[in-house]
Amino acid sequence: xxxxxxxxxxxxxxxxxxxxxxxxxxxxxxxxxxxxxxxxxxxxxxxxxxxxxxxxxxxxxxxxxxxxxxxxxxxxxxxxxxxxxxxxxxxxxxxxxxxxxxxxxxxxxxxxxxxxxxxxxxxxxxxxxxxxxxxxxxxxxxxxxxxxxxxxxxxxxxxxxxxxxxxxxxxxxxxxxxxxxxxxxxxxxxxxxxxxxxxxxxxxxxxxxxxxxxxxxxxxxxxxxxxxx
Numbered sequence: 484x485x486x487x488x489x490x491x492x493x494x495x496x497x498x499x500x501x502x503x504x505x506x507x508x509x510x511x512x513x514x515x516x517x518x519x520x521x522x523x524x525x526x527x528x529x530x531x532x533x534x535x536x537x538x539x540x541x542x543x544x545x546x547x548x549x550x551x552x553x554x555x556x557x558x559x560x561x562x563x564x565x566x567x568x569x570x571x572x573x574x575x576x577x578x579x580x581x582x583x584x585x586x587x588x589x590x591x592x593x594x595x596x597x598x599x600x601x602x603x604x605x606x607x608x609x610x611x612x613x614x615x616x617x618x619x620x621x622x623x624x625x626x627x628x629x630x631x632x633x634x635x636x637x638x639x640x641x642x643x644x645x646x647x648x649x650x651x652x653x654x655x656x657x658x659x660x661x662x663x664x665x666x667x668x669x670x671x672x673x674x675x676x677x678x679x680x681x682x683x684x685x686x687x688x689x690x691x692x693x694x695x696x697x698x699x700x701x702x703x704x705x706x707x708x709x710x711x712x
Contacts, residue, residue, distance in 0.1 A: 485566055485597055487604055490553040493543045498555055501565035506536045509587040515637050516689070517617065517696060523677055523685035527669050534665075535657045536585055539570055542655060549653035550575070552608075554601045556588070566592040569601040573609060577650030581605065583614035602627050606643060613642045617696075618703045634704050637696035 493499070507529050511517055514532050518525055542551045549572065556567035567588035574580040583605070588597050606612050606628065615638035616624055621631060629641040640647075660666065674682050 485556040485559050485592070485595075485600075486562060487600055488555050488557065489604070489608075490543060490555065492545075493540065494553060494555060497563060498557075498565055499537075499540055502540065502555070502568045503533050503537060505565065505568060505587045505589060506533050506585065508590075512617075513585055513587050515615065516693065517637065518689060518692070522688055522692075523673055523681060524689055526673065527666055530669055531657075531660050531666060534660050534663075535655075536570065538655050538657065539584060547655060549655055551584075552581070552605075554604055556592075556597050556601060558592075565589070567597045567601060569598075569605060571605055571609070571612070572652050572654070574611075574648050574650035574652050577611065577648045579609060580611040580613070580648035580650055581609035582652050583612065599627065611642070611644055611648055613640070613647055615640050618699055621703070631704060631707050634697075634700045637693055637700060639700050639704060 488494075494502075506513055510525070510529050510532055511519055514528060516528055518528050538547075539549075539551050540553070541547065542549045543553060552571055552573060554569040554571075555565055558564040558566050567586075569586045570584045571581045572584055574582065586598065586601065602612075612629075613632075614624065614629070615635045618639055621639055621641070624641050625631075628643055630643075630645060631639055632642045632645060632647065633640040670682075677685075
């Protein structure tokens with residue numbers, strides 16, 4: 484079985500780089516935007532979400548004023564190889580509560596119970612855990628003891644209890660990433676490569692996709708008899 488290691492301080496660089504590669508490789512699953520690789524904006528979001536996770540991993544050093552904890556699963560035969568990770572944020576003023584920020588398992592290591600072990604370890608530390616997920620993933624999280632409590636953005640809001648914590652979750656301000664020089668450079672490159680019309684179409688496709696995801700989440704939660712949050 485893979486080894487699960489808990490970090491409250493920065494993990495070694497070779498692990499960090501593999502975690503960020505997992506983020507880039509699993510962007511559609513890991514992001515609330517859930518943008519598909521077929522969309523021309525995919526590379527923009529790969530950079531932006533990757534950098535966002537990078538900032539949270541940096542925050543493990545305690546200098547950003549945000550509480551962050553990390554679980555890393557490594558291969559049993561090669562402990563230097565990352566096969567999954569779970570990054571979560573403890574909630575202020577509530578020692579039992581946390582919120583999941585990002586989780587991914589390497590494609591070749593799925594259906595081996597790795598995600599289950601990481602979630603169980605997190606809930607063992609913080610029994611009042613909250614997360615958002617796509618509609619399709621609700622049954623899996625229900626099997627882990629989570630229940631549907633509402634909607635957040637494009638996803639279903641789930642919790643190990645029937646309500647959210649009253650505490651505050653510290654979040655980094657990641658808005659500036661999307662207006663950064665790097666994102667503008669990627670966008671300019673894509674514009675030059677594909678043309679303005681194609682990029683405008685990509686933005687429209689993304690917006691329709693987000694509307695569809697939001698509608699689907701609300702319809703699902705209404706069907707369950709839960710109010711939207």
